[in-house]
Amino acid sequence: MPSQGTIGDRVRGLRLNRRMSQAQLAGPDLSDSYVSLIESGKRTPTPVVARLLAERLGCTTEFLLHGIEPRQRIDTELGLRHAELELQHGDPAVAADRYTEIVKVADEENAMLTAQARFGRARALEAQGRLGQAVEAFERLRREAAAHPERLADLPITIALSRCYHRAGDRLRARDLASKALEQAERMSIEQGEIATDLALALVEAHSDRTGDSAELAFVKRVLDVAGLGEIMDRSGEVRALWRASATAAAGEDSALAVRLADDAIDAGRDQRIALQAARAAMRWARLDWAPVDEAERFSSAAERVFASAHREHERGEALIVLARVMLRAAQPERAETLTGEALGLLGGGTAAAEAHLVRATLAVARQASPADHLNAARIVLDGAGHQAYGTDRTVARCWRELGDLYGQVGDRSQQTAAYRKALEAAGVRSMMAGLPVDATIAR
Known part of the structure; x- marks a missing residue:
């Protein structure tokens, strides 16, 4: 049974397979010219006409309208849900493979399902850190959303692109x-839910040099106020149990139940996803130099409480370091030291651990004690941090710059210059800087 192409292609293919003329297909209810217009794509049959044509062509209305039979469609819907669960709670690489398989099966048969699968695959590429491929995929999807808004929503794609860039x-x-994205969200008064928290995080990252009076950061503040940022219940066990039950139902060919259970699993994790995104936005807000100390x-x-309740130890450690920096601003050095100690107990390494040592070095300098041990520890951690996609990492660059500042404060010009050079390398400046002295004002 032909299934490729448009509704008109399927009507014509089925008619020819059954050796029917356009007049025979039209019968007493339709005109053969109307059937011709449908086949040429100049007319779309109404639901009533679609049912009539499907009956005469010996297929289901679902197949005529969407190119796939009801069972095929529900299996594709189930595949999309299981891929989403893999992306949110499993392995993004496996999720990318599952989305790719759906695209292969559904291609040209159902444009909306195919578009959803391609969007999921782009998100899975982003989750793996394959930013170049993710950006290319999101850009193609954004162009498609502009041409076919009935298939894809532009807003989530735009937010995802902002994150990736x-x-x-x-x-x-x-x-x-x-x-x-903010212009579009404000037109629709979107200030809560997954899209709102995703947008808030993208805005606070992209506009971190703005003041609190900007429209972008005012939106972030409204979203955070609505979110509430209370402790959350970790429902990961429930999510996985429902996911397993869905897979069992699918294996027993009970597809409808499998879809329902997969939906329940996705819904069970939604509140936690929203809370975590809001906590990340709040943590980045607290990093802003101009943010009032009490608000920060x-x-x-x-944010620390949310990450703790979700058992996200690394992110909890990052939040503790942000809070320690706030305590430095609040002139509470003892609490800052306690917080960094707690953070180092949660962090195995990486730039977050380097930041903890930098805070402790700052405290030592303020006490006129030797910060050498903390500076060396931070330098060792940063040396092993490596670089992210495209050879750049703004977080690593920021830490190297701070390390250079601290070396400057204790009069170690050699280490200061080396740290500033590392900051420029991490930010993507390499060959042009080779062999040149780095001025502190430039590095800053």
Whole structure:
């Protein structure tokens, strides 16, 4: 049974397979010219006409309209849900493979399901850190969403692109996309839910150099106020149990039940996903130099509680470091030291651990004690941090710059210059800087 192409292609293919003329297919209810217009794509049959044509052509209305039979469609829907669960709670590489298989099966048969699978695959590529491929995929999807809004929603794609460009180091592009997404969200009064929290995080990352009076950061503040940032219940066990039950139902060919159970699993994890995104936005807000100390303390403390309740130890450690920096601003060095100690107990390494040592080195300098041990520890951690996609990592660059500042404060010019050079390398400046002295004002 032919299934490729448009509704008109399927009507014509089925008619020819049954050796029917257009007049025979039209019968007493339709005109043969109307059938011709449907086959040429100039008319779309109404639901009533579609049912009539399907009956005469010996197929289901579902197949005529969408190119796949009801069982095929429900299996594709189930595949999309299981791929989403793999992306959210499993392995993004496996999720990417599952989305790719769905695209192969559904291609040209159901444009909406295919588009959803391609969007899922782009998100899975992003989750793996394959930013170049993710950006290419999201850009294609954004063009398709502009041409076919009935298939794809543009807003989530724009937000995803802003995230990817920010991670890749193209802050101007990230900022432009985040602002465009904000315009669309505000037209529809979207200030809560997954889209709102995703957008809030993208905005606070892309517009971190703006003041609190900007429209972008005012939106972030509204979203965080609505989110509440309370402790959350970890429902990962429930998610996995429902996911397993869905897979068991699918194996027993009970597809409808499998879809329902998969939906329940996705819904069970939704509140936690929203809370985690809001906590990440709050943590980045608390990093802003101009943020009032009391507000920064409130947001970083709330983020730490959310990460703790979700058992996200690494992110909890990051939140503790942000809170420690706030305590430095609040002139509470003892609490800052306690917080960094707690953070180092949660972190195995990476730039977050380097930040903890940098805070402790800052405390030592303020006490006129030797910060050498903490500076060396931070340098060793950063040396092993490596670089992210495209050879750049703004977080690593920021830490190297701070390390250079601290070496400058204790008068170690050699280490200061080396640290500033590392900061420039991490930010993507390499060959042009080879052999040149680095001025501190430039590095800053």
